[in-house]
Amino acid sequence: MDVEAADDGPLDWRTASSVCTEKELSALRSDTHPRRAFLRQWVRKESLVKVGAGTLDEPARLDLPVYGQEPPSWHGWRLLDWGGAEAVGCVAAREEMRLRLLG
Template sequence: MHDDTEAGRRGGGPLAVVAASAEVLRHPGVDERLLTDGERERAARFRQESTRQDFVAAHVLVRLCAAQLIGTTADGVTLAQSCPGCGKADHGKPYLPDHPGVHVSLSHTKGVVAAAAGHRAVGVDVERAERTGPHSEVMERVLTGAELRLVEKHADPQRAFLRQWVRKEALIKIGRITLDSMGAVDLSALPLETVDGVPLSSRFEDLHVLDWDDEKHEATAAVVSPDAPRVVGLTDLG
């Protein structure tokens, strides 16, 4: 077994990547055989083929990301999930049974997936903008008053809303907040704008928050961790 703690000291913070589902599924050496029987059973339950592919791509990408972090191959990474509420293994927080010192997170939306892997807790989320934009009742439910004012006066309210949304989803995945507390957590002090596509780094309490826009895929993403995350490309993953 790899010494994941030592690897973390050598390699720095968590890795995070966003890619199109189709690109992930075309990555060299990648196919659905990387998934466990349970994951394949879950994938088969999706009615739409595109949604099934997003699920598969996210579960493949997180293996690629973890493999790059610890210096192994994707077929050497087993992914499991566990729900602390009901105890079932077909949903819940993902983890690597064979590498307990490695933390992982994944996300998928329409045609785009994200993954992150690090040696301390990490959460990642990605979303694509909807043509209709966010509904006012949704914004009022998940944003504080200060956040809502920033979003409403922004030149691109939909992108500004997504910025806060993915941040809060990433915080949920790391266990810092819950769905019920999204609207009480204020991130209005964090900057909203990236410059020339460069990832935007900020802090929330003791956490590093890294935001970026993937213009190619019209997606907005965020990753949070106690360690400073690094954004990598799909081609950087073995």
């Protein structure tokens, strides 16, 4: 799981370029709130790193679905997004665990 404080300040495009794929960057450029959109992608990447499904050495290799596009999953991991005015977050859960929980 990862959570980040969200605001509508400016996005550091240099940072975004170093951790996002071209597909993700394209979505950020077209979003009305690119910093919030970036944070939504970032918490997805961080949640996968924290469960051992990726590393922060090359976060752009985590080619994830862009937030709001379906399906919100990646190589057997379900990405459970949430957020509000002040924070955004994501929990990465194995698909089979999610299915067992939903029963």
